[in-house]
Amino acid sequence: MSVKVELSGEIPVLTYARADSHQATMPEPPRDTIVPVNGFIDWSKSVTAHPSVSTVTRKWTVLVISSLLVGYITTVIDLASVWMNDLKKGYCFSKIDKWSLLSPYSTCPAEDWHDWSRILFGSTGAASTFFVNLPIYTIFAVVITGAACFVTYRAPQIKSSGISEIKVIISGLNYDLSQYLGLRTLFYKITGLILVVSSGLWLGKEGPLVHVACCILNIVYNYVFQVGDIDGDSANSFLRRELLSAAASTGISVAFNAPIGGVLFMVESAQSFYMPTKIMWNSFVSATIAVVVLTSFKIFTDGENFLERDLFQVEFGNFSWVFIEFVPYTLLGALGGVYGYLFIKLNTLYRVKGIRISVQRRLCQLFRVDLHKYGNYLEVFLLLAVTIILNFPMEITRLPLHAYVKILFTDCPEPKDDDTTSQSTTFICNSSNGMSILKLFYIFVQGFLLSTYTYGVHLPGGVLMPSLALGATAGRLVGLISQSIQDSLHIGSLAECTKKTCLVSPSSYAVVGAASFMSGITKLTMCVVVIIFELTGAVSYVLPIMCAVMVSKFVNDWICTDNIYDTWLKYEFNRGAGQLVSSKINEGKGSGLCEFTNATSTVKNLLPDVTTSRIQIPLERTRCIQLIQKYTREEIEDFIHSDTHEGYPLIGSIRNPVSLGYISKEVLQRSIQAITTPSNPFRFSISEKLPTSVISDELHYFQQFEDIQVCFLDTVEKSHFYISELTPLISLLEMFEKLHLNHCIVMRAGSGSGSDSMAGTDPLMTGFVDRFVLAQLINSKFSTLKDELVGRTDDVEQRLTDYERDGHSLEFIT
Known part of the structure; x- marks a missing residue:
């Protein structure tokens, strides 16, 4: 079957002002380094494997067993982290049926909670x-954080x-799965996560x-399917990633x-x-299991007198919202x-501007220790000290x-005089509106500054719960201000506020703020609305939450293009010394994600109307394997270890660059073992049968x-389609994204066997393009191509007109 795509676009003057991914070389690794499998799996091969009945049975066995284990382990993480966190503050001496094991400090009756000073000396004064x-709080925090640093080390x-x-990984990258998703990593991740959440740092466990x-x-997959840790064969790679999507x-x-x-x-996402x-x-x-x-x-975990239907059960003062409240809800969306934008900007500046490394260097000079060995961890302890100083003065x-x-x-x-209030009631409800506003404003400012710096330290931890906390703080703050405005109006029913009929409920604003801030940091919409709804059970507030999330997404897309995870992939992932696993494939070239269709309109509008020839790695600068060339084993080994590419195009010779396919490093290294x-x-x-011109040469x-x-x-990958150098760049981007291509060999216009070729040629x-070249272009917002259209001549335009008039097209051979 063949699919034709008509060519369109313009051909600017030939220039190569862009990042050259395939030509970049890295320092030579040790000669005994084993070259792993290709960086990205070949989806076209993987999808051809049809699962048997036995495979389907084992697939569901893996899902069920792993889901059960995830549920049990999450419970352990929740209980251990909360108890270790509360142990820094004291202990609850109440009957178990009056408070929850999942949150002792906030659910314990106020008169039954004992701080360490009360336990040891019977004193409760300042x-x-x-x-x-x-x-005591500081000692516990330092010990817990030190253990977390050791685990991460x-x-x-x-x-x-x-x-x-x-x-x-789900998109196809072989990120050394035996190490990154292995048993040892699981044990240390669970341990480190419990310790980090217990330490009091502004990091969450959700991510x-x-x-x-x-x-x-x-781990369960490897056991049930009895496969090795190396994710090599196509069927194994395809099915494994299908199940990893469910696990995520x-x-x-x-x-x-x-x-x-x-x-x-x-x-x-x-x-x-x-x-x-x-x-x-x-x-x-x-997820259900x-x-x-x-x-x-x-x-x-919950006593018989303590009922918690949802994780964050919400009971708003009013039954529903009114239309006028869309003004503050929209404001919260814009704030989200x-x-x-500000979170991502600051978090990126700390690394790009060298602020983190400067802090680490000064600390190491102060304590006279090695920067590379202790710098990351001294930074963590300094951050912990600042966090304790800012957070300890207030119980909340x-x-x-x-x-x-x-x-x-x-x-x-x-x-009510006859009620026994919990600790949580005293934390925020005993203050006047003015004092509560000041407290919340202080918490928001210090929490924002701490969280932007904490996310990125050398510890496990996520950004979702800190974002929810900051959004809820901002929402509650706006709610209290709105309530104060309502009280000051004294206009009819607006001045009346009872438990059941209150125009402004600060807790509802907290929910809306949490949703908008979570959407602002992740750029997600539908799932955020559903998560907040499931968290709180706030059925009547789904529409305000949707409104705030919509505004948050529009505002965030207007001022920035990437979410927090894509920004991390752009600046941190696979960047030499920052790499977390031992694989050398594609090191230093980023993630290779070609997400153009889902890019914001601001990025798409920056794409110039150019052809593939403008961004390809030209033949003379592409590392190729030539069939008409003599080699030695030493030369090939040096060739393999002098870069971080997945493989190389195979051609006849530089003089006669007939494309013969693509050879991976794995196959190349295996083949030369016979020498x-x-x-010599x-x-x-x-x-394969060679063209006549290649046989003659x-x-x-x-x-x-x-x-x-x-x-x-023994294994040469043949291209599934031919692509001309005159193919518009926008078509090439969509091919890589929608067809999940890893690389593409670019053919000279008029050659080959497609409909745009001359008979018998x-x-x-003429060039080479891989997903890393395109990913760098997208990440740079096509800044290297901004001057490509300057200097075009009428002759170039006429060439394109003649090419289109002759009916030439791009032909895919599938």
Whole structure:
């Protein structure tokens, strides 16, 4: 079958002002380095493998077992992190049926909570708080953080969130899965996550749970299918990533107790080869099982007098909203979009401008230790000290982030003399509106500054819960201001506010603010609305939440193009020394994600109307394997280890660049093992029938060498289609994204066997393009092509007109 795409566009003057991914070289790694499999899997080969009945059975076995384990392990993480966090502050001496094991400090009756000063000395004054509680709190925090640093030092791949890496793995990257999704990584990730959440730093566990869930599935997959850790064969790669998509959804589901939102999270955020309906069904089953397991533990964690139906059960003061409240809701949406931009901007500047490394260098000079060994961890302890100083003065800021968010989502109850109030009631409801506004403003400012710097330190932790906390803080702040305005108007019913009929409910504003801030940092919409709805059960506030999320998305798209995860992939992922795994394939060239269709309109509008010839790596600068050329084993080994490419185009010769296919490093290295003498010359040979011109050149060239060895290349990848150098760039971008291509050999216009070729001509290679070249162009917003249209001549325009008039097109051979 053939599909034709008519060519259109203009041909500017030939220039090559752009990043040259395929030509860039890296320092030579050790000679004993084993070259791993290709960086990106070949989806076209993987999809041809039809699953057997046995495979389908084992697939569902993997999903069920891994989902059960995710539910159990998440419960352990929740309980351990909360108890370790609360242990820094004291202990609850109340009957278990009056408070929740999942949140002792905030649910314990106020008279039954004992700080350390009260436990040790029976004192509750300000002096004992400063001289007893603060030192004990600090000692616990330092010990917990030190343990987290040690765990991260032992396994550097557990740092950060993990959502970004899982995203590129699902898209096809072989990111050393045996290490990044292995048993050792799982153990250290769980341990480090418990310690980090317990430390009090502004980091959440929600993003890292995606990494944990994928580790669990990968381990179960290897056991059930009895395959090795190397993700080499096509069928294995395809099925593994199909299940990893479900595991990632399950991680979000158990993090927020939101199975539907978790399913939508991966469908909306991850670029995937699979049909959305297939991902949704696998994810739906997996998320349901995991959340059922997680929910069942509430029988044991909550007392009989303590009922928590949702993770953040919300009871607003008013039954519903009124139309006039869309003004502050829209404001919260705009604030969420601006927040996402400022957070990403500051977080990126800390690295790009060298602020982090400057802080680490000064600390290492102060303590006279090695920068590369201790710099990251001294930075963490300095950040911990600042966090303690800013958070300890107020009881509400000592809470875990999820407990703090729950308080903001709950309206203050009417006082009753016979009620026993919990700790959470005293944290925010005992102050006047003016004092509460000042407290919330302080928490928002210091939380924003701390979270922007904390996300990116050498520890595991995510950004979703900090964003929810900041959004809820901003929402509650706007709600209190709106309530004060309402009270000051004294106009009829606007001045009346009871528990059941209140125009302004600050807790509802907190929910809307949390949704808008989460959308601003992730650029997600539908899944955010569903997650917030499942978190809170706020059925009547779905429309205001949607309105705020819509405004947040519009504002954020207007001022920036990437979300927090894509920004991390652009500036941190696969960047030499910052790489977290040992693989050398594609190091230093970024993630290689070609997401053009889903790019914002601001990026699309910057694409100049140019052809593929403007961005291709020209033949004379492309590293190729030539069939008509003699080599030695030493030369090929040096050639392989002198760059970080996945493989090389195979041509006849530079003089006659007939395209013969593509050879991966794995095949090339395996083939030269047959050459026993490293210094003796040999030539390559392939089993496919060669064009006549190549056979003629081969006979003429090698007749001057006697008894030259022959090295057979057993696997040569043939291109599935021919692409002309006159193909418009926009068509090339869409091909790579929609067809999930890894590389493309560009043919000279008029050569080859397509409909745009002359009869009897061989396909002559004129350049090369891979996904990393295109990804760099998209990430740079095509800045290297901005002057491409300058200097065009009428002759160039006439060439294109003649080419289109003759009916030439691009032909795909599938």
